Structure formats: structure tokens, C-alpha cells
């Protein structure tokens with residue numbers, strides 16, 4: 001049987017884009033080869049960009065060259081609508097209608113209008129005042145629980161729960177409801193863009209209904225209780241003044257749940273794995289836990305929690321002899337761009353004191369750059385700092401692990417022995 005890593009490049013790239021578990025265990029040799037040999041590559045139904053300069057331009061584009069909203073009308077979706085029954089088509093459209101109200105998929109003029117309304121609570125000063133104490137307390141409490149375990153702990157489980165709990169704090173969702181929220185979000189993620197299956201469309205629409213009804217009642221409760229700070233207050237105020245519609249406000253809460261959970265969880269999980277498998281870097285952090293701030297920047301580059309993202313070309317153009325037509329899907333491979341040797345020296349090595357780490361595009365670029373980057377950094381800094389302080393002898397309990405996900409690649413478990421001193 002052929003080992004998948006020996007397959008031709010094109011097949012390996014396609015396996016990675018499809019989320020093949022074996023390839024996900026070590027995707028970087030393939031991404032690097034793609035960038036070095038075919039930086040602009042037309043695969044069957046998409047153009048793949050992998051150089052830093054091209055992916056940076058793609059992510060940072062202000063809807064001149066690429067569109068986000070246009071993805072809603074891709075050919076695959078139109079074909080699915082024609083194939084599905086009336087019920088399936090309605091379900092598929094209901095999911096797309098929800099998705100394409102979310103900030104990350106909006107073009108101007110809606111995008112800048114809504115982003116300006118939701119940015120203030122994420123400004124560093126507001127975020128520190130509202131969230132820093134809560135985040136630190138959640139990290140401490142979680143690590144206390146891990147420290148009490150005798151033997152091997154699954155760090156992944158903890159790193160999966162922490163960002164969800166923090167989102168609960170940010171959005172005012174009671175702890176007891178988070179499991180149900182997670183369940184809806186998971187069903188939506190698994191089914192939402194599956195243009196091949198009518199059952200999936202129905203399943204995705206059903207989960208969306210559950211989540212959006214919950215968000216409706218959450219906003220209602222907070223409006224009644226008079227929320228005065230944070231994102232929810234900004235949403236309620238914006239609705240009241242007519243700057244944002246009620247549906248836009250609900251879509252914002254939904255996007256927070258989707259965008260803020262697994263991305264952060266993967267940074268924490270794979271970040272921890274990367275530190276422990278690059279022992280000199282872990283030792284450097286243990287010797288100086290304040291390095292956590294720099295380490296998080298480097299880990300965001302090194303791990304790149306969102307490996308690739310798709311867009312649609314809004315203008316015909318040619319890059320390096322490859323013709324891109326209006327309507328083509330264009331995929332940017334952030335994971336390859338963040339290891340582009342023209343920007344990062346020795347890009348495949350983890351160096352938590354690297355000077356150019358901040359050049360990474362792991363949180364996107366420009367107008368659509370990540371709204372929650374400050375919060376994600378806050379969680380990661382608190383976690384890695386406390387881990388280094390409390391568990392300097394931490395070790396992996398076993399290798400290798402099974403990997404899953406797709407663009408959001410992750411090990412399914414991360415067994416550690418913490419060896420609290």
C-alpha cells in the first residue's frame with residue numbers, strides 16, 4: 001500500500017484540502033513544497049495561493065479583487081439547489097442565509113458598517129477591563145483541576161473547553177448551556193456547506209434553528225436585564241439606534257461562537273504540543289514565563305490554526321502566468337504563507353524569541369482581520385505562562401496521535417503527564 005506522503009504533490013494537496021487524517025498528521029512538507037514549486041496553482045475547481053505576498057493580498061483585499069458575499073452563489077451551490085427536493089432546497093438556503101449574514105462573509109458597505117459597531121468592546125483597554133480577570137481565573141481553575149488528576153491528563157479536552165467557557169463569559173451564556181451550544185455548533189460545522197447531501201442540509205438547518213432560537217432568547221434576557229458593557233451591550237445599543245438590524249446582531253453572536261472556539265482551542269493544543277516537542281523552547285519559557293507574550297505570536301505563526309480559507313475572484317487577473325477568472329474559487333493557504341522563507345528565516349523551526357513572528361497572518365489581514373485576536377492572545381498567554389510556572393516538567397505521555405479536522409487541523413487527544421512540582 002502506498003504511503004500517502006509518497007503520493008504526487010497534487011494528490012497530497014487535494015487530500016489535505018479534503019481533510020485526510022493521515023495527511024493532517026504532518027501537512028507542512030506538502031504545503032512547503034506547494035509554495036516552493038507551484039505558488040499559484042490551478043487545481044480542478046480552484047486556484048490555490050500559498051506564497052506570503054499572495055495570501056496576504058488575498059486576506060487583506062478590500063473586495064476589489066476578491067469577494068466574500070459572492071461565495072453564496074457558487075456553481076456547486078446552484079447545482080445542489082437544482083438537485084434537491086423543495087424541502088432540501090429550503091433547508092440549504094436557510095443555512096446559506098444564516099452564514100452569509102455573518103461579518104466574515106460580508107462585502108462593503110455592510111462589512112465596514114457592522115465592524116465599526118462591534119470593534120470597540122474588543123479594543124485592548126476594554127478587553128482587559130472586562131475579560132482579563134475572568135480569563136485568568138478560568139485558566140487557573142482549569143489547571144487546578146488538571147493538577148488534581150493522578151496520572152495522564154488529556155490536555156486537548158481542557159484546551160477544548162476553555163475557549164468555550166471564555167466565550168460564555170463574553171456573551172453571558174450560563175455554563176450549563178455551553179454543552180448544548182457546542183452540540184449545535186458542531187452539527188452546523190459538519191453539515192453546513194455539504195452540497196452533496198440533502199440529509200446534511202436538513203441536519204444543518206435544524207441545528208441552526210436551535211442555535212438561533214437560543215441566541216434570540218439570550219439577547220432578549222440581556223436586553224431585559226440591561227447589559228451595559230461588552231459586545232452584547234454594543235449589539236443592543238446598535239439595534240436600538242437603528243445602526244444594526246436584529247438579524248445582524250444575532251448573526252454576530254453566532255459568528256463569535258463559530259470563529260472563537262476551535263481556532264483558539266487548536267492554538268492552545270497544538271501550541272502546547274509544539275512547545276513540548278521543541279524542548280529547548282519549552283525550557284526557555286520555563287526559565288522566563290514572561291516570554292509567553294512573544295511565544296504566543298510565534299506559535300500562532302508556527303501552528304496557524306486556520307490552515308486555509310476560500311474566497312471568490314471578483315476580477316479577472318493573472319498571477320505568475322496562471323489566469324484567474326471572475327467567479328473562480330481562490331484558496332489561500334495561510335499555513336504555507338506563515339512559513340514562507342522570504343519572510344521568516346528558518347521558517348520550520350519554532351523560535352519563541354523570533355523577531356519577525358508578528359509578521360504572521362494567522363489572524364488574517366486588513367479589513368477582515370480577526371476581531372477576537374486580542375481575546376485569543378489573552379487566553380493563550382495566560383495558559384502558557386501558568387503552564388510554564390506550574391508544570392515545568394510536563395511531558396507528552398505518548399505519540400503519535402490521531403489527527404482530525406480540515407482547515408482547522410487538530411490532534412484528537414493530547415495525553416500529558418504534568419508532573420506538578
Ligand code: HEM
Pocket residue numbers: 059103104105115255256259260261263264265267304305306309361362363364365367368369370371372373375376
Ligand atoms: C487563535 C485563535 C484565532 C484564530 C487563529 C483566528 C483566525 C482568524 C482569521 C484568519 C480571520 C480572518 C478570516 C478571513 O479574512 O476570511 C478571523 C476573523 C474573525 N475572527 Fe478570528 N481567530 C481566532 C480567534 C477568534 C476569537 C476568540 C473570536 C471571537 C471572540 C474571533 C472572531 C473573529 C471574527 C468575528 C472574525 C471576522 C472579522 C471580519 O470579517 O471582519 N476569532 N479570525
